Amino acid sequence: SQQGEEDPQALSIQEGENATMNCSYKTSINNLQWYRQNSGRGLVHLILIRSNEREKHSGRLRVTLDTSKKSSSLLITASRAADTASYFCATDLSGSARQLTFGSGTQLTVLP
């Protein structure tokens, strides 16, 4: 069963706007990762944030982590139609980074 919940389940925005997705989890983690998936294909790794980090940037991506609230957010700035995909957060709830527990995902649609 899914340990993480993502919010919203679906998000539709215009090109150029920012998109924010949230992820919550239930137990302690060492790190949290965000992945993107296009149309049922493989997952593309976006960013990893460790439990002792609060914020990380990678290009147009900004990830925050609040371990006290057990939540993370992914912000995509200046979105493009090519950003249309499903976005998943994944945690090492089991203690192993090679046994990831995924959230339910957010389907992002960026309209041209």
Place this chain on the structure above:
Amino acid sequence: KAGVTQTPRYLIKTRGQQVTLSCSPISGHRSVSWYQQTPGQGLQFLFEYFSETQRNKGNFPGRFSGRQFSNSRSEMNVSTLELGDSALYLCASSFWGYRGMDTDTQYFGPGTRLTVL
């Protein structure tokens, strides 16, 4: 560096049959994990292999099994297929030598879409 490759990409089987899926990790990666993705259950961890040994196993019945070869390539097998086994099966590899950011990132293959009729 070539990415994770999975074969076949698509597979159609009938109930009761068995199936074997293959995964070749990124060169130098010694850990391979398998995941099942379905619309109802989402992404779920199946098992992880490192140095030809199963390190972790998810909550799946014994019909699901796997193995890893000395070159780190991995296979997973599903016996006595059921309709509910229809899913996208994803393989991921990672480098496991010491604790660090690079070792904690899993790189996924394109997946094998299995349809059970």
